[in-house]
Amino acid sequence: MAQQSAFGRWIVVITAVSAAIMELIDTSIVNVGLNDIAGNLGATIEDVSWVVTSYAIANVIVIPMTSFLQRYFGRKNYYIASIILFTLASYGCGFASDLWTLVFFRFLQGVGGGALLSTSQGLMYDAFPPSQRATASALFGMGIVLGPTLGPTLGGYIIDNYHWSWMFYINVPIGIIAVLLSLTFIEKKPDEIGINRKAIHIDQLGILFLALGIGSLQYVLERGEADDWFDDSAIRWLSAVAAFTIPAFLWWELRGTKEPVVDLRVMKNRNLLVGSILVVIVGYGLFTSVLLYPLFAQRIVGLTATQTGKLLIPGGLVTLPMFAITGRMLAKGVSPRLIVALGYVAFGSFCFIMSTYNMDASNGDFIFALIIRGIGLAFVNVPLINQSVSTLEPRQLPTGIAIVNMMRQIGGAFGVAITNTYVTQRTAVHRGDLVANLQPGDPTLVERLNMMSQGLAAKGINALDAVSGAYKNLDLIISKQALMVSYLDTFRLAGLFFVVSFPLLFLLKSKKMDAATAKAVADAAH
Structure with a gap:
């Protein structure tokens, strides 16, 4: 297939990366708005969490089927139809007047979103000559990292300043533009023309x-x-x-x-098997950090959602050029295994750095840690995905890439599940330890309670209520301290996952993709 003009090529890049970022943003953007949605729709927090769950379920089901769906409908047709479904479902989410209507449209949004992630990279590969496809991988990698990172930031800003429905409405103009650009600039591959669907078996x-x-x-x-x-x-x-x-x-x-x-037979390939395990760890680390950092910054340090989001900007500004550097390193033949190893060390370091912070952590402390995380993700994502499929035969690439995408999503789901469970358990343990150390006759405790009582009395509260308020304040201090230490434990646990899985990197066969294989990746399920 002939290469596009430079203008058409960058239009495809903008369209594909925007669609991938839009899909990934929507995996996490609503997390910060669940309280507002619940209050507005008259639902409980437990019920409104279905807004997150329904999207994730649809997403993880569709991703592994992407290769088949592209073969059956044609990649361009499937991609455009998915953008249309995602856009219409986004409008339906914003327009929903009750919880279960919102959940229904979120499920449809997840169905459409699965293709936006899984097809974008192939479109970008097709737009570049073989010598520049490492650059295409780097650009796509930006979307993988920026989406989950920007989701809570953008959601927090919208919640602080607008109605929650705008978390969904903002997708509509982007989706319309993406459809028009895709119709105009994305070319069909030869095998997409005149598809005989009757000859394709449906499993x-x-x-x-x-x-x-x-x-x-x-x-x-x-x-x-x-x-x-x-x-x-x-x-x-x-x-x-x-x-x-x-x-x-x-x-x-x-x-x-x-x-x-x-076609699960591709899992017999060692690189794909090992790479899939490592991708689960990376997905776990990414989604855990996306979940824990805002909670720590807001619940422990006391930052607003908007302030929390602004602290991500320096890390993002550093991460973007790091993706370009990663692409150049791959293009010049630097071992992908070496690059992934550096990324592993950086991401593990981020986890351990965060595990040393406390409620006095400054903005500069967070910025430093998030920059380290951004460098790690830039070094890990693109080389690891490429290396995972580098030893597959061209016919196996669509399935291999779909499996890698699915494993990243499952890794994120495991990360959220492990994080929530571990934080809950460790908070209970630390609270018990802290309470056990409080002795009724301890002079320091008595002095602390007297100071709090006097402070409340100085505000006009009667003596009895002041004493009761002092004990309540002490309980809140203990709860916050226990929660903080549990967050530190959870960051440390995430770091240990990277340490334990690090030796698996040496099982990856280091192989640079040749032009034929790179072209096959372009035709694959991404």
Whole structure:
């Protein structure tokens, strides 16, 4: 396929990266607005969390099927239809007047969003000659990192200044422009013209097992902590469904059908298997940091959502050129394994640095740590994805890349589940330890309570209420301290995941993609 003009090439870049960022932003943008949505729609926090869960379930089901869906409908048609679905669903989310209408449109948004992430990189690869495809990977990598990072920032700004519905309405003009640009500048590949859909086998049982298995697993991971895990009947039932359908899916795709919807035989490739495990760790680290940093900054240090978002800007400004540097390093033949190792060290360092902070942490402390994180993500994402599929045969690349994308999303789901559970458990442990150290006759404790009582009395509160208020304030101080230490423990745990998985890097075969393989990646499921 002929290469596009420089102008058309950069239009495709802008369209593809914007679509990928838009999809990834929507995985996390609503997290900061759940309280406002619940209050406006008259729903509980437990129920409104379905706004997050429904999107994640749809996303993780569609991503592994991307290769099949592109082959069946044609990549350009599937991509444009997905943007249209995502845009219409975004409008429906903003327009929703009750919770379950919002949840329904969020599910549709997740269905459309799965293709935006999984197809964008292939479109960018096609727009560049082989010698410049490392640059295309770097540009796409920016979207992977910036999306989850910008989501809470943008959501916080909207919540602080506008109605929550604008978290969804902002997608509408972007989606309309993306559709028009895609219709004009994205070219169809030769095999997309005159597709004979009757000759393409639809693995209906595989799709059913995939949807039930991965969808149930995602639900359990998303809702487990909030619903007390196996004390909840829905968690028990869906865990049983996942325990049956995921092995059934694996057996059916490997043994039961000759034309699987996801060709799992590619997992026999060592690079893809090892790379998928490492991608889970990276997804875990990325989503954990995206969840924990805003909580720490706002609940412990006392920053607003807007202030928390502004502290991400310096890290983002450093990260963007680092992606370009990563692309140049890959193009010049620097070992991807070496680059990933440097990124692993940087991201692990970020986790351990954050585990040393306390409620006196300054803006500069956060900026420093977030810059380290940005450098780590720039060094990890692109080389790791490329290296994971570098030893696959061209025909295996669509499935290989779809699996890598799915594993990153599942890693993020595991990260959120582990983080929520671990924070809850460690908070209870630390609170118990702190309370156990409070002795009724301790002079320091008595002095502290007297000072708080006197301070409240000075504000006109009667003596009895002042004493009661002092004890309540002491309880709040203990709770905040316990929560802070639990956050530090969780950052430390994330760092340990990087340390423990680091030796797996040496199992990756270091191979630079040749032009033919790079072109095949362009035609793959991304």
